[in-house]
Amino acid sequence: MKTRALLTLLLLGGLLARAEASPWVAGLHRLTLADPVDAQPMQALVFYPSSSPARPTRIEGYTLRVAEEAPVAMGQFPLLVVSHGNTGTPVALHDLATSLARQGFVVVAVTHPGDNLRDHSRLGKLSNLYGRPLQVSAAITAARADHLLSPYLSQGKVGVIGYSAGGETALILSGAQPDLERLRNYCLERPMDADACKTHGVLIADRSELTPQSDPRVGAVMLMAPLSLMFGRHALAGVHVPALIYSGDQDQLLAVDRNASALARKLPVTPDYRLLSGAGHFVFMAPCDDEQRQRMAVLCKDADGIDRRQVHRGLQSEAAAFFSQALGAPEPAERSAAVGAASQQQDQAHP
Template structure:
């Protein structure tokens, strides 16, 4: 069969991104699905009209203009889920790279598990609530005055970093087994990040379970937390998966997390193992101000070039989501 030119373009878009290099940045606020009395926030990055602009936000210099007019089009959505105690801006360079390529990126700040508020850390509501928050952000963006009409919410990808990888997998159908965390902590008690309470999660909610969003079409994981998933729990994940990890990750044991996911996912994922890279290499290259307040997330091993890694990672993310979220309605002969 011959493929029409329009079909080829459909597979390349969002790579072509209408030739528009500008990116807009827009803040969203919505009710937290775990507690409608609390607010959940997210930052949207999207293809914009006009010339490129940049904005200083917190400690970051972001290549996006505040509330710039959205470019014409109907764009796939990519969610970003940060790590424990993280920030939605920690992956701003990845978000803007995807937005320039024709995606709307929704970076959620998980209520109860971010750099300002860790009140849900180590709880059932955090494990099962994060995917609900990601899904709610799609619906909020679809009804937002600036973004409405520009989103294709039937083509959704998810990026998860560290604990966000766990959230991304649950949203794609995976079923965690929380008891596995205790087993892990008996074997690796020195892992303070995962085993502060001996691996026992606080059962603060008994009305929550794993929530999958059928709109999710692909998943990208970076240094993912994966130890709560056994082979059976991963069987429902039927979408393409891309995994990045560093072979010198001293926060999450490689073989128990990314390595285990590579072995257990029902379809072999694309796997990129970065030599010498640690856990924090997947966060955007640090500005000097962040070096000063959080040097542990900014310092890489000798010979590890974080800027070069991100250039490659961002390019591959664009290719991966362009391929896996291509319009299924594209005409073929």
């Protein structure tokens, strides 16, 4: 364990040094694909390393500094997909996504149809629980086929970042099988949990033919304040990927003892679990500007002593180290060329 911790620290130090010296900015590419639930168009924002000039862009009330539709930097970069929370937006996680892009990852942030900021039509339905993982899988396929992105994507495993209900989505993708009875029993026990028990623990079976589908391309998951009520030890038996889990011990929406903390104990592969003292559910959303603090104070206000920007600096560096270790580090063009030249010399020396 000490050796593993030392390797992680060395890797993190190298990534921080490279991030400070990196010429990359976050590119932004808008991707449209078919929702596998009903074949209607669904949207995703893709952030990727680019060397073009970045400019401020306003999206859904957030200001992002990106290079829109700019060329991708030369190299081979691991693919990550972000799954947002119920009735949320992927743009709320833009600072993590753009930071990872600047550090050499391609990050696809999907907008889940029927469960986003503007459309709540699938909330509390099986089509949402089982449709969300299908949408992430479709986004992986679409990114790998996209003319702008595909030449620069590493061919290894993919990482999934899940926030809140997105954590549930990430777990299904990595092999978990939801136990619907666990949700019903939880809501009988804690009926006042307004977030988890809006449908009294019984999901509407609008698409009974849908089933939980894992994706063998997923090789690592990062979960922030994950909703994981439906997963007991047996339901998690199929999850064998490394996991980095964050939660706040003052989460005002999800009971930590029945979600993140229970999940960390039950996963077959012991995760790296970080319980943040004093932090609430919304600390994982991007830091707010003055206009947002006025417009959505509940989402922006943290407890005394919690510096959201400092929390996010840790998230950004630790996420890059975790995914580099689990999936393989980004390879800029100069490194790819050096590796290729060394391999060629070795082949010549040992015909």
